Amino acid sequence: MSNHRPASHSTHYDVIIIGAGASGLYCALTAGRRGRRVLVLDHANKAGKKILMSGGGRCNFTNYVVEPSHFIGDNPHFCKSALSRYSNWEFIGMVAAHHIPYHEREHGQLFCDDSAQDIVTMLLDECAAAGVHIKLSTQIDGVKPIDSANSARFELSTSRSLSKKEKQARKEATSSPTLPQTTYRCESLVVATGGLSIPTMGASGLGYELAQQFGHTLVATDASLVPFTFTDQTGELIRSLAGISLPVIASNERISFRLPLLFTHRGLSGPAMLQLSNYWHTGETIRINLLPDTDMTALLLAHKKSHPRQLVRTVLADHTTSPLPKKLLSALQAHLWDDIKETELANIKDERLLELGAALNSWQLKPSGTEGYRTAEVTRGGVTTDEVSSKTMQSNLQEGLYFIGEVLDVTGWLGGYNFQWAWASGHVCGEVV
Numbered sequence: 001m002s003n004h005r006p007a008s009h010s011t012h013y014d015v016i017i018i019g020a021g022a023s024g025l026y027c028a029l030t031a032g033r034r035g036r037r038v039l040v041l042d043h044a045n046k047a048g049k050k051i052l053m054s055g056g057g058r059c060n061f062t063n064y065v066v067e068p069s070h071f072i073g074d075n076p077h078f079c080k081s082a083l084s085r086y087s088n089w090e091f092i093g094m095v096a097a098h099h100i101p102y103h104e105r106e107h108g109q110l111f112c113d114d115s116a117q118d119i120v121t122m123l124l125d126e127c128a129a130a131g132v133h134i135k136l137s138t139q140i141d142g143v144k145p146i147d148s149a150n151s152a153r154f155e156l157s158t159s160r161s162l163s164k165k166e167k168q169a170r171k172e173a174t175s176s177p178t179l180p181q182t183t184y185r186c187e188s189l190v191v192a193t194g195g196l197s198i199p200t201m202g203a204s205g206l207g208y209e210l211a212q213q214f215g216h217t218l219v220a221t222d223a224s225l226v227p228f229t230f231t232d233q234t235g236e237l238i239r240s241l242a243g244i245s246l247p248v249i250a251s252n253e254r255i256s257f258r259l260p261l262l263f264t265h266r267g268l269s270g271p272a273m274l275q276l277s278n279y280w281h282t283g284e285t286i287r288i289n290l291l292p293d294t295d296m297t298a299l300l301l302a303h304k305k306s307h308p309r310q311l312v313r314t315v316l317a318d319h320t321t322s323p324l325p326k327k328l329l330s331a332l333q334a335h336l337w338d339d340i341k342e343t344e345l346a347n348i349k350d351e352r353l354l355e356l357g358a359a360l361n362s363w364q365l366k367p368s369g370t371e372g373y374r375t376a377e378v379t380r381g382g383v384t385t386d387e388v389s390s391k392t393m394q395s396n397l398q399e400g401l402y403f404i405g406e407v408l409d410v411t412g413w414l415g416g417y418n419f420q421w422a423w424a425s426g427h428v429c430g431e432v433v
């Protein structure tokens with residue numbers, strides 16, 4: 001008999017959750033507290049990796065103001081039930097009960113004072129107290145529905161996930177032993193595999209594949225809460241201003257955000273751009289009001305009358321409510337009014353001043369794309385919510401199958417909303433599985 005034969009054993013749980021991230025852990029602790037036997041499986045070697053890297057290491061875990069309008073998806077009503085049944089105050093209460101110090105930043109965002117590790121530790125402690133089993137470094141090789149006498153509905157075949165080094169060694173070896181497999185059975189299967197952003201942190205498309213396997217439809221996915229990139233002259237201009245940050249109003253036909261903009265070596269970032277990216281589709285133009293507190297057309301025309309000998313740059317430098325950084329002003333001059341930079345206002349036609357005012361209050365830019373999943377905070381789109389119960393997160397197509405968190409077509413704004421969705425959807429699911 002071959003000594004390469006895989007060792008195999010079977011284990012039965014009430015609930016198996018694929019994904020030890022934000023929503024999976026919250027669902028697990030909720031179901032565990034109800035006395036359900038819960039197993040969480042994850043291919044990563046650590047639970048909650050995205051929580052750990054979130055909010056610059058301090059995890060913006062929720063927001064003081066959570067409204068359904070802070071979320072997007074094909075069905076904007078889907079998130080309402082879960083968000084109302086599990087509010088931000090419940091999560092804040094848990095954080096307080098664990099004596100985790102936190103603080104509020106602008107727009108009601110709540111961050112840990114010390115480290116995002118506090119949130120992961122809290123979730124893992126709650127899971128342990130609820131008797132939840134967590135198995136990391138586990139690859140899901142297949143899921144199949146079964147008809148069993150002891151109420152199990154799903155069978156999962158798994159094997160140990162390999163490190164990069166191990167994968168390479170197996171590739172190079174002429175023959176390598178079959179990996180030991182473990183088969184699990186469960187009554188309820190929860191898919192909490194998140195989105196596609198930051199593949200190096202364990203993101204994979206497994207959740208979408210499973211959804212399709214069971215007949216679900218996917219809403220096209222795209223990187224979101226992500227910086228914009230630009231090519232050509234605009235790209236050059238933007239790159240030359242890397243490091244400059246200023247408050248702007250960023251908008252398109254659907255939405256506008258008054259938030260900081262950041263010029264980077266790769267394009268435009270900062271909260272204003274990340275928020276707008278949730279509402280942007282390839283090929284669309286965005287608008288940036290660089291001087292949100294000044295009506296530039298009115299100002300230039302007024303100064304033409306009152307100070308006809310002034311130059312455009314003087315008006316911009318000395319008379320706007322919050323003057324632009326000098327480097328940005330020079331770059332804009334070179335870009336927008338180089339030909340009239342030494343011309344007195346009196347000698348500039350009104351139409352040109354109107355044009356200039358519009359360019360400054362509504363700078364129109366066409367991003368060539370975004371930085372993509374490599375740096376995106378979230379994935380927009382996912383499992384369509386039309387085929388999932390908004391009250392329980394159970395699939396309408398397969399009894400016992402649930403989807404929670406980012407894998408669903410629910411995407412939150414920047415500001416702690418994506419975690420609030422993860423906690424809320426995890427909670428309502430954990431109450432019923």
Ligand code: FDA
Binds near residue numbers: 044050059197203
């Ligand atoms: P999450 O991604 O948390 O968990 C999915 C889990 O499934 C992972 O543990 C993964 O390893 C596992 N998995 C995936 N594929 C698998 C497979 N094939 N087999 C087994 N396991 C698999 N949000 C917010 O509200 N405030 C913030 O401050 C931030 N900051 C932030 C920073 C950065 C850099 C990123 C990338 C994201 C954020 N977010 C955020 C977004 C937030 O992290 C995200 O929306 C939630 O973590 C989503 O929770 P989920 O449980 O759905 O997925």
